[in-house]
Amino acid sequence: MKGIPRSIGQFFGGQYYCGLDIGSFKVKASLNRVVDAQTLELLAVNEADTRGLAAASINDISDFSSCISAAMDGVLRKTRIKVRDVHVGLGGEFIDTRLSRALIPLVERGNKIVTARDLHHARQQARMLGVRLDEEVVCDMVQQFKVDDVNIALNPIGLYGRKLEVETLLVLANITRLRNLTKAVQQAGFEVNDVHFNAWAATELMLDRRHRNDGCVFVDLGARTSLVLVFKEGLLKGFRKVEVGGDLMTQHIAASLNIPFQLAEDIKKSYGRVLDGKSDLTQDVGLSSEEILIKKDAGFVPVKRDALSHAIEPDIRLISDQIRQVVALSGYEGQLKSGIVVVGGGSLLAGLMERMENDAHMPVSLGRNIPGLNSAAVYCISTSLAEMGYKNTLRYKLDSQKPKDWWDGFKAKAEELSNEYF
Ligand SMILES: Nc1ncnc2c1ncn2[C@@H]1O[C@H](COP(=O)(O)OP(=O)(O)OP(=O)(O)O)[C@@H](O)[C@H]1O
Numbered sequence: 296m297k298g299i300p301r302s303i304g305q306f307f308g309g310q311y312y313c314g315l316d317i318g319s320f321k322v323k324a325s326l327n328r329v330v331d332a333q334t335l336e337l338l339a340v341n342e343a344d345t346r347g348l349a350a351a352s353i354n355d356i357s358d359f360s361s362c363i364s365a366a367m368d369g370v371l372r373k374t375r376i377k378v379r380d381v382h383v384g385l386g387g388e389f390i391d392t393r394l395s396r397a398l399i400p401l402v403e404r405g406n407k408i409v410t411a412r413d414l415h416h417a418r419q420q421a422r423m424l425g426v427r428l429d430e431e432v433v434c435d436m437v438q439q440f441k442v443d444d445v446n447i448a449l450n451p452i453g454l455y456g457r458k459l460e461v462e463t464l465l466v467l468a469n470i471t472r473l474r475n476l477t478k479a480v481q482q483a484g485f486e487v488n489d490v491h492f493n494a495w496a497a498t499e500l501m502l503d504r505r506h507r508n509d510g511c512v513f514v515d516l517g518a519r520t521s522l523v524l525v526f527k528e529g530l531l532k533g534f535r536k537v538e539v540g541g542d543l544m545t546q547h548i549a550a551s552l553n554i555p556f557q558l559a560e561d562i563k564k565s566y567g568r569v570l571d572g573k574s575d576l577t578q579d580v581g582l583s584s585e586e587i588l589i590k591k592d593a594g595f596v597p598v599k600r601d602a603l604s605h606a607i608e609p610d611i612r613l614i615s616d617q618i619r620q621v622v623a624l625s626g627y628e629g630q631l632k633s634g635i636v637v638v639g640g641g642s643l644l645a646g647l648m649e650r651m652e653n654d655a656h657m658p659v660s661l662g663r664n665i666p667g668l669n670s671a672a673v674y675c676i677s678t679s680l681a682e683m684g685y686k687n688t689l690r691y692k693l694d695s696q697k698p699k700d701w702w703d704g705f706k707a708k709a710e711e712l713s714n715e716y717f
Pocket residue numbers: 317318319320321322386387388516517518519520521540541542545560563564565567639640641642643644645673
């Protein structure tokens with residue numbers, strides 16, 4: 296969802312780009328500097344507790360705005376760089392999804408070559424048909440193209456046909472919530488340059504052509520929601536928003552040890568470990584004898600470390616089951632050669648990646664390693680948002696394309712126009 300640039304500078308693009316990932320647990324900010332078209336140097340990251348937000352609605356705009364300020368101030372103070380606008384990303388709680396379809400005629404009689412304009416037109420139709428009055432389309436992700444009722448695996452451009460059908464997953468946000476979000480960002484002293492769906496920005500930046508074609512599962516394990524996306528043959532083949540994340544695990548630890556949420560959160564991060572899923576639950580991972588001391592009213596009490604693992608086991612199983620179901624529904628079970636790619640703070644839980652590997656029988660890797668950053672899983676989305684900001688500018692086009700690319704682009708456009716009208 297791109298707003299209208301407010302200045303030529305914003306349209307052309309500058310040297311610094313800031314991504315702001317609005318999560319239900321933390322607001323994360325990343326500041327990147329353009330080195331060249333292929334390299335964006337990460338200058339600083341920062342996070343702040345999310346406040347003033349309940350179930351994706353802003354219930355206290357000054358609280359929400361001050362947590363955005365806190366996240367942004369951290370990066371700006373570390374780097375002493377001023378930025379005016381931010382590239383905002385919305386997480387699972389903020390968005391709804393809906394499948395939409397559109398069928399457009401390409402030509403009255405005979406057939407014609409499908410062009411990029413036809414694709415754009417069909418997608419535009421699907422967006423218009425699927426959106427309600429109180430919603431805005433944050434992005435659309437194509438799931439299928441059909442030319443003359445025949446499924447086209449990758450890209451229909453260049454094929455002859457009479458009609459083009461597209462099926463897309465619309466990612467939608469409530470207009471009032473978006474307005475309030477923009478207002479909160481402005482109150483914090485910044486402008487919203489554009490708004491993306493976090494998982495879309497992350498997959499655009501982290502999954503290369505091989506991942507998408509060979510097939511992979513992308514999982515964002517957040518605090519309240521986990522998003523599962525399946526890609527194959529270059530397109531999105533499955534999606535599910537699961538209302539399970541790190542918060543639920545913390546709640547289960549808090550309930551089973553009878554301790555406050557914040558203490559359970561600290562203990563989860565320091566001592567939590569996921570069972571490997573291979574062995575018998577009663578004697579797994581050799582942790583049963585290990586004890587930790589927890590501060591309670593009466594003083595310190597010893598707790599077996601495996602009690603933490605057992606408390607979160609139902610949540611881990613739920614996540615594994617959901618991943619399995621989405622993959623099965625996509626129809627590509629056993630064919631996703633690039634495995635599972637995970638991001639989000641939830642994936643930092645010790646042993647989780649190994650457990651996912653065991654449950655799904657697929658290799659699991661982190662979306663992105665950021666050298667020098669321990670918690671890359673937390674910041675890789677805000678970093679992707681900053682990069683997306685740069686990639687949407689004219690400056691990126693100028694930086695990345697050689698004169699030959701411009702010439703090839705011009706020739707392709709001329710060919711497209713000649714196919715369209717002659
Ligand atoms: N080192 C760690 N070990 C275990 N869990 C962790 C660790 N660091 C963060 N988490 C968990 O990650 C979750 C927060 O992740 P993240 O910042 O990606 O969520 P969010 O983006 O705010 O939430 P959402 O995407 O659901 O809106 C919390 O539940 C937190 O407990």
